[in-house]
Every structure is written in C-alpha cells, then in structure tokens.
Amino acid sequence: MxxxxxxxxxxxxxxxxxxxxxxxxxxxxxxxxxxxxxxxxxxxxxxxxxxxxxxxPGVHTTWAEWKAGHPGTLVLKKSEEIKASRYERYFDDPERTGLFRANWLQDRLPGKTLVYGLRSGPHSVAVVAELLAGGDAVEVELAGETITLQQGDDGGVRAWRADGSAVDVLDVFWFAWSSFYPNTAVVD
Amino acid sequence: MMPNPFNRRVALATALLVAVASAAVAERPEPEVHGTFDGDPMYTVLPVDAIPAIRAPEFLNGEAADGQMSPDEPVLGVEIAGESHAYSLWQLDSHEIVNDTVGGRAIAATW
Missing domain, CATH: 2.20.25 (N-terminal domain of TfIIb)
Incomplete structure (x- = not known):
C-alpha cells in the first residue's frame, strides 16, 4: 500500500x-x-x-510489466543481491495465516485467498483476485455505485467509478480483509 | 487454487510482519497485549524499528535497475504527477516501509 x-x-x-x-x-x-x-x-x-x-493508489505487478508501462521509472536501489522473497514458504502454505484469530474472522473463503478489496464508508466488497487474472473487467456494486475493476497494461489492478474517477483498491489475503471488514460483500 | 506465479505476484502486505513475528512468538506463547482498539487486541511482538524502515531511499533508473531485478520480480509501483517509483517486494521483506517523496509528495510505500 x-x-x-x-x-x-x-x-x-x-x-x-x-x-x-x-x-x-x-x-x-x-x-x-x-x-x-x-x-x-x-x-x-x-x-x-x-x-x-x-x-x-499504488499497484502490485512484476518488474517487467511495470517497466514496460513506466519506461522512465526509478527503482529503489538494493544494497545487496536479493534473489527471492524471504517468505516463499509463508506465501505457499495455505495453513499459515495470521498469528491471532480476529474476533470476527469470516470463513466464507479459505484464509489465503487473494482478494481485491474496495471500501466506501461502512460498505466494502472483496473481489477474488483470480477473476481478474485473465484481464477481464469485473463490475461490482459499492455503496450504490457501480465500480469496474480491471488489470492494466502494467499488470496492476485498478478500479474506477462510472465517471472514470479512481477508487482505491487493496490487494490482500482474505484473512486480513475479513478481520477488518467482517460484513464485506464477496464476489467470487 | 490459483497458480503460483500469480499468487506470489500479488501476495499481500499485511502478512509479512506476521511471518517475521512467528518465530518470536513461538518462544513466547503469550505475547504482550498493548491495548484494545475497536474491540480487538493489539500485540507487541518486536521492539519498534527492529525491522528497519528505509528513511533515505536511493534509486536507479530502469536500465540500471535491470541489473538488480528479475523480470518476474514482484514490485509495488506508484506514479504521482508523472513521476514513477518501483519498489521490489523481495527487498521490502526486510524493511516493510520506505519513506519516499514522489512527484513532490511525501509518501510511505508499505509491504
């Protein structure tokens, strides 16, 4: 974020x-x-x-896709060689989620499901990330408005209202999203 | 389930401190509760700044950065006022927060 x-x-x-x-x-x-x-x-x-x-708004994508979409980009300099995540095993293990069970953890999806979360006041909706992986646009309702989500040319997922204005999107594991937004709608 | 490359690419933010903390907590089964906020406890797992945020980031241009980045390396990208900065998530694993200025705006990129 x-x-x-x-x-x-x-x-x-x-x-x-x-x-x-x-x-x-x-x-x-x-x-x-x-x-x-x-x-x-x-x-x-x-x-x-x-x-x-x-x-x-920030986007999660790969270096190749980001560079193609943003040829003038600057990149945080590494002080040493880093070839992988320290947390590969954490990401790959569906049983490892948060340390502590939140009061309102929802079991509607497996904890490690990746979702794109949108919020507006008391309203929230989580879109399962897999739905957007093929580049398809997905429309959802949020607080009475239609919001469109789609993966862009630089690999990042963005969301916007009917008038084109941007809506903040959070890409997050379900266990974390549902801890914060227990009443969230889910699109899967 | 989702294929692995996609999983890694968009994998999340908030889980990382949890992963770091796992070892510490395993040795100390009852973490200290700092307080309760909106009905949920906040736990103290590590001292402040034990995971050092980056305070004075240095940058490379895209061409130079190819030497330190893999094409499929996951990044967090931000563009403000025509200026784009990218942060390797593999690098942010050890820092979690970068205090930066992009397009004249003071921002924190977090992972």
Missing part, C-alpha cells in the same frame, strides 16, 4: 512499530510516536488520534 505521510502540514517518518493489530502491520511515526493502522491509515493511539493517513 501507499500512504501520504503528511498530516496537518507535518511530514512524518513512518517506522515499523513491532505491533500487530487484526493480524496486520501497525506503523509508528518517529515525530509523535502515534500508532497507525496499515490497512485503514487511521491513527489508533497517540497525539494524532482523530486523523488518518490518506491512501495513495
């Missing part, structure tokens, strides 16, 4: 707090010590409670 790290005119440096909430990352800013939820961007504890980090 990508968050704006400016709140009330102050630029924050976000660190890994070492805390987990609803099986997901909690960030802590160096300037005020406020704890922030990764999934919602909301301040949970500290001076900046009542504020929220704005979510900026």
């Amino acid at each position: 990508v968050h704006a790290r400016e709140v009330d005119g102050k630029t924050l440096t976000l660190l890994v707090s070492g805390k987990l909430w609803r099986n997901s990352l909690v960030m802590q800013d160096e300037e005020t010590g406020t704890l922030w939820s990764h999934i919602t961007g909301e301040a949970l504890e500290g001076e900046l409670v009542g504020t929220q980090l704005e979510i900026v």
Whole structure:
C-alpha cells in the first residue's frame, strides 16, 4: 500500500512499530510516536488520534510489466543481491495465516485467498483476485455505485467509478480483509 | 487454487510482519497485549524499528535497475504527477516501509 505521510502540514517518518493489530502491520511515526493502522491509515493511539493517513493508489505487478508501462521509472536501489522473497514458504502454505484469530474472522473463503478489496464508508466488497487474472473487467456494486475493476497494461489492478474517477483498491489475503471488514460483500 | 506465479505476484502486505513475528512468538506463547482498539487486541511482538524502515531511499533508473531485478520480480509501483517509483517486494521483506517523496509528495510505500 501507499500512504501520504503528511498530516496537518507535518511530514512524518513512518517506522515499523513491532505491533500487530487484526493480524496486520501497525506503523509508528518517529515525530509523535502515534500508532497507525496499515490497512485503514487511521491513527489508533497517540497525539494524532482523530486523523488518518490518506491512501495513495499504488499497484502490485512484476518488474517487467511495470517497466514496460513506466519506461522512465526509478527503482529503489538494493544494497545487496536479493534473489527471492524471504517468505516463499509463508506465501505457499495455505495453513499459515495470521498469528491471532480476529474476533470476527469470516470463513466464507479459505484464509489465503487473494482478494481485491474496495471500501466506501461502512460498505466494502472483496473481489477474488483470480477473476481478474485473465484481464477481464469485473463490475461490482459499492455503496450504490457501480465500480469496474480491471488489470492494466502494467499488470496492476485498478478500479474506477462510472465517471472514470479512481477508487482505491487493496490487494490482500482474505484473512486480513475479513478481520477488518467482517460484513464485506464477496464476489467470487 | 490459483497458480503460483500469480499468487506470489500479488501476495499481500499485511502478512509479512506476521511471518517475521512467528518465530518470536513461538518462544513466547503469550505475547504482550498493548491495548484494545475497536474491540480487538493489539500485540507487541518486536521492539519498534527492529525491522528497519528505509528513511533515505536511493534509486536507479530502469536500465540500471535491470541489473538488480528479475523480470518476474514482484514490485509495488506508484506514479504521482508523472513521476514513477518501483519498489521490489523481495527487498521490502526486510524493511516493510520506505519513506519516499514522489512527484513532490511525501509518501510511505508499505509491504
């Protein structure tokens, strides 16, 4: 995910707090010590409670696809050679999900199912990622609006309203999405 | 089930700290509860900054980056005001957060 790290005119440096909430990352800013939820961007504890980090659209794709779509891109420099994820086994093992069972974990899908999540106020919908893998467009209803999701030329999935305006999409495992949005609709 | 390459490519964000934490928690079966938020406990699993976020990122252009990236390597990409930055998820495994500025905007890319 990508968050704006400016709140009330102050630029924050976000660190890994070492805390987990609803099986997901909690960030802590160096300037005020406020704890922030990764999934919602909301301040949970500290001076900046009542504020929220704005979510900026970012996409997950492969290096080849991203470069083809963004030839002028810059790339974070590696300080050493890294040839694989440290967590291959974690991703490949359907039994390993979060550490802690959330209060409202939903069993409607296997925990490791990848979904694209959309939210609007109290409304949320999860679209099973496999539906979009072939490049097909999928339309869903969210808070009374029709939203279209589709994988773009750079490999990233985006979502937009009928008027073309972008809607934030979160790609996430079902166990994490359902911990945050227990009443979510599901498109599978 | 989904084929593996796709799985890796879009695999998620929030799970990673969990994976790192697994070992720590295995040795300490009852993690410390920091507090309860919206009815759900927040656990302290590691000290702050034990997984070091990147504070001063350095970049390569796309051509130079081909030397350090595999074509099928999963990335998080962001474009703001015509400026594009990509972050290897394999690299972010060890950092989780990059504090960056893209298109004049201060952002945090997280994994």
